[in-house]
Amino acid sequence: MLASLDRFGPELAVMATAGLVLLADLVVPRRHKAWLAGLSVAGLLAAALWLVILVLRGRQASFFDDSMALDNFSIFFIFLFIAVCGTVIIASLDYAPRFGSHQGEFFALMLLATSGMMLLAGARDLVTIFVSLELTSISQFILAGLLRDDKGSEAALKYLLLGAIASAVILYGMAFLFGIAGTTRLVTTNGAPSIASTIAAGDAGIRSALILSMVFLAAGFGFKMAVVPFQMWTPDVYQGAPTPVAAFLSVGSKAAAFAVVLRIFYEGFGPNTFVGNDWKEMFAILAAVSMCVGNVMALRQTNIRRMLGYSSVAQAGNFLVGLAAISALTNGRTSLGASGVVFFLATYAFTNLGAFIAVMAISNRTDSDEIADYAGMGRRAPIPAAVLLFCLLSLTGLPPTAGFIAKVYIFNAAVQADLVWLVIVAVLNTAVSAFYYLGVARQMYLETAEGLPTLVRAPWATQGILVVAAMGVLTFGVYPIPLIEAAQRAVNVFG
Amino acid sequence: MTSVPQEIPLEQFIVLSAILFSIGVYGVLSRRNAVLVVMSVELMLNAVSINMVAFAVYTAPTLFVGIIFAIFIITIAAAEVGLALAVILRVFRNRGTANIDEIDTLKW
Amino acid sequence: MIEQFGRAGFLLIFAIAFPLIPIAASVALGVFRIRPRKPDPIKSSVYECGMVPVGDALVRYNVRYYLFALLFVVFDVEAVFLYPWAVAYRALGVYAFVEALIFIAILFVGYVYAWRKRAMEWI
Numbered sequence: 001m002l003a004s005l006d007r008f009g010p011e012l013a014v015m016a017t018a019g020l021v022l023l024a025d026l027v028v029p030r031r032h033k034a035w036l037a038g039l040s041v042a043g044l045l046a047a048a049l050w051l052v053i054l055v056l057r058g059r060q061a062s063f064f065d066d067s068m069a070l071d072n073f074s075i076f077f078i079f080l081f082i083a084v085c086g087t088v089i090i091a092s093l094d095y096a097p098r099f100g101s102h103q104g105e106f107f108a109l110m111l112l113a114t115s116g117m118m119l120l121a122g123a124r125d126l127v128t129i130f131v132s133l134e135l136t137s138i139s140q141f142i143l144a145g146l147l148r149d150d151k152g153s154e155a156a157l158k159y160l161l162l163g164a165i166a167s168a169v170i171l172y173g174m175a176f177l178f179g180i181a182g183t184t185r186l187v188t189t190n191g192a193p194s195i196a197s198t199i200a201a202g203d204a205g206i207r208s209a210l211i212l213s214m215v216f217l218a219a220g221f222g223f224k225m226a227v228v229p230f231q232m233w234t235p236d237v238y239q240g241a242p243t244p245v246a247a248f249l250s251v252g253s254k255a256a257a258f259a260v261v262l263r264i265f266y267e268g269f270g271p272n273t274f275v276g277n278d279w280k281e282m283f284a285i286l287a288a289v290s291m292c293v294g295n296v297m298a299l300r301q302t303n304i305r306r307m308l309g310y311s312s313v314a315q316a317g318n319f320l321v322g323l324a325a326i327s328a329l330t331n332g333r334t335s336l337g338a339s340g341v342v343f344f345l346a347t348y349a350f351t352n353l354g355a356f357i358a359v360m361a362i363s364n365r366t367d368s369d370e371i372a373d374y375a376g377m378g379r380r381a382p383i384p385a386a387v388l389l390f391c392l393l394s395l396t397g398l399p400p401t402a403g404f405i406a407k408v409y410i411f412n413a414a415v416q417a418d419l420v421w422l423v424i425v426a427v428l429n430t431a432v433s434a435f436y437y438l439g440v441a442r443q444m445y446l447e448t449a450e451g452l453p454t455l456v457r458a459p460w461a462t463q464g465i466l467v468v469a470a471m472g473v474l475t476f477g478v479y480p481i482p483l484i485e486a487a488q489r490a491v492n493v494f495g
Numbered sequence: 496m497t498s499v500p501q502e503i504p505l506e507q508f509i510v511l512s513a514i515l516f517s518i519g520v521y522g523v524l525s526r527r528n529a530v531l532v533v534m535s536v537e538l539m540l541n542a543v544s545i546n547m548v549a550f551a552v553y554t555a556p557t558l559f560v561g562i563i564f565a566i567f568i569i570t571i572a573a574a575e576v577g578l579a580l581a582v583i584l585r586v587f588r589n590r591g592t593a594n595i596d597e598i599d600t601l602k603w
Numbered sequence: 604m605i606e607q608f609g610r611a612g613f614l615l616i617f618a619i620a621f622p623l624i625p626i627a628a629s630v631a632l633g634v635f636r637i638r639p640r641k642p643d644p645i646k647s648s649v650y651e652c653g654m655v656p657v658g659d660a661l662v663r664y665n666v667r668y669y670l671f672a673l674l675f676v677v678f679d680v681e682a683v684f685l686y687p688w689a690v691a692y693r694a695l696g697v698y699a700f701v702e703a704l705i706f707i708a709i710l711f712v713g714y715v716y717a718w719r720k721r722a723m724e725w726i
Contacts, residue, residue, distance in 0.1 A: 022712065022716055023715070026716065026720075127563065127564050127567060130564075130568075130571075131567055131571070134575075141582070142578065145582055145585060149589070150589045150590070150600065151601060153585040154586060154589075154590075154600055154601055156582045156585075157529060157582050157583065157586050157595075158598075160578065160579055161529065161533070161595075164533070167575070168516075168519070168536055168539035168543065171543040171568060172539070172543050174564075175543050175547050178550055178551075178560075178564070179509075179546070179554055182554040182558070183555065183560070184560050184561075235601075236602070240601050502607075563687075566684065566687070569680065569683060570680045573677075577673045577676055580669060580673075581669075584666065
């Protein structure tokens with residue numbers, strides 16, 4: 001049992017830090033709330049250090065009686081979530097005073113949401129998945145409404161109502177899965193019956209119930225991944241929520257949802273079982289619809305955060321291409337589609353965080369998210385504008401950025417899985433997306449800035465984060481091999 | 496462990512739960528007051544709890560995991576309702592209404 | 604199976620008939636002009652244990668009750684988890700005892716937080 005707790009260490013460290021921050025908030029005076037950010041980042045670093053030590057000791061195993069797993073997949077995502085949360089906390093130092101007396105709650109809830117995501121990455125049991133999903137979601141509902149203003153509370157209400165419905169739908173699917181298999185374990189290591197073994201046995205009588213459960217799970221997780229037709233909340237929340245929260249949601253929540261979908265569908269349902277083709281086709285259709293609707297809706301947006309919201313719907317469609325192409329193999333073992341999703345998620349994390357933090361740095365000075373107000377921003381705020389431009393190029397998928405490599409990788413997987421029609425749809429959509437991404441760039445660099453004031457520079461921490469994000473996007477665009485190998489090792493645990 | 500009630504087939508529980516879930520979905524789609532929407536979501540969650548407990552008793556009578564699952568559902572439903580009421584309260588103070596048709600600053 | 608429902612059904616029929624019979628009798632006596640009909644304001648007012656009824660029953664409750672309801676729900680749901688643990692206490696042993704202590708400690712942190720944030724004061 002102590003060995004299990006050892007493997008559970010990173011999550012425990014983050015949760016304990018959240019509790020500490022909440023308690024410290026009661027005694028720290030208002031002028032010194034920045035200390036709480038320091039405490040949060042220290043907790044995240046401790047978790048990362050613990051995880052590094054676990055990896056060095058080679059402690060990868062299934063633990064807590066197979067309800068959690070510490071494998072290359074969960075390690076990859078835990079590092080990703082720690083990095084995302086730390087980045088957002090550091091970048092939001094400039095923004096946090098807007099929360100007034102609720103700064104402590106902001107940091108504590110960020111940590112709690114992150115710990116939920118870390119749990120999701122390793123969860124192997126339906127109960128664990130559900131509880132960690134709710135830990136993430138409920139923290140994010142509060143975060144979305146933390147500013148308590150008109151738009152924020154509206155966004156929080158919409159997010160919460162739709163999120164609660166999505167949870168109920170997921171649960172209904174899980175109930176059937178539990179009824180079919182008689183257990184909640186996705187996979188077991190000791191030979192006991194599990195959901196995966198029940199499905200692999202392939203009794204034709206359970207097929208219709210399995211498909212019912214699959215549809216419910218895809219609908220519920222589709223909400224968390226923000227794919228059409230479950231995307232309604234995305235632009236509203238990205239626009240209404242505080243900007244750092246929107247940045248965190250757009251990356252962390254989406255990555256966690258894809259991680260758990262990979263766990264359930266790839267590890268649980270399996271790509272080569274008698275329902276494998278059903279879920280692959282389902283995701284292929286969702287991918288096509290998401291890309292088309294997301295891009296077309298993004299074209300007509302005038303608010304940059306709303307535009308990024310629809311862009312994230314379209315990007316979710318790109319990730320789903322990888323899920324649909326899961327059976328394309330490389331080296332005879334590694335799934336190209338799944339490793340493409342994981343690699344794409346990691347590059348997307350850098351890219352979207354960079355874009356959102358640049359938007360935050362600019363809008364914190366101009367108090368406006370309208371794209372029209374970005375006129376001449378290349379001169380008025382050079383560093384955020386340059387990073388924003390670079391990240392938008394990566395979101396479009398132009399070289400020499402990480403987004404380009406990721407798109408090529410995932411389209412290659414789709415071609416190998418005989419999904420040429422999907423690749424054609426995706427490439428056409430990439431062309432459409434260039435219009436609105438580069439429209440912002442045109443506004444920033446080609447519109448005149450005469451008469452508009454040069455903006456006060458963002459604090460050095462924000463600028464540093466921006467530069468790091470841009471460097472990440474560039475590095476993985478030029479030399480992506482290490483990240484691709486890490487992604488392939490991560491998905492090999494399912495293969 | 497409770498003995499399996501032989502006379503009542505499992506299907507009746509599944510049908511009951513499906514009806515309850517559908518009523519919840521109908522409520523979510525048709526109600527205009529945010530509090531009533533939350534109540535309808537509760538109905539959906541309770542439908543799932545019935546399903547979980549029924550499956551636990553019929554298909555895995557030696558495992559308590561389905562019943563434990565139902566307890567977790569109750570807990571998280573309580574957390575969600577508490578939070579939902581807080582958010583609705585905040586919206587009501589800002590807007591003077593809890594009617595979800597009138598909460599439409601953010602759209603398209 | 605069906606006879607079990609039969610017993611419950613008898614109870615059900617009785618439960619429906621019990622309030623319906625007096626109402627039907629009252630209506631019937633009125634129709635046949637057997638019972639006198641002399642309404643006055645006090646007679647036709649809502650019977651409220653002798654008090655004079657004031658206003659509508661559908662009032663808006665003070666929002667402060669919400670905080671109390673929320674705190675109640677937190678500790679109410681805590682009990683849901685502690686009951687199974689208490690029932691199986693002997694079988695579970697020390698490990699579950701420590702787990703329950705941690706569980707209560709987390710709730711205690713929330714309690715301290717609520718207290719310090721003045722959630723329990725009648726503002």
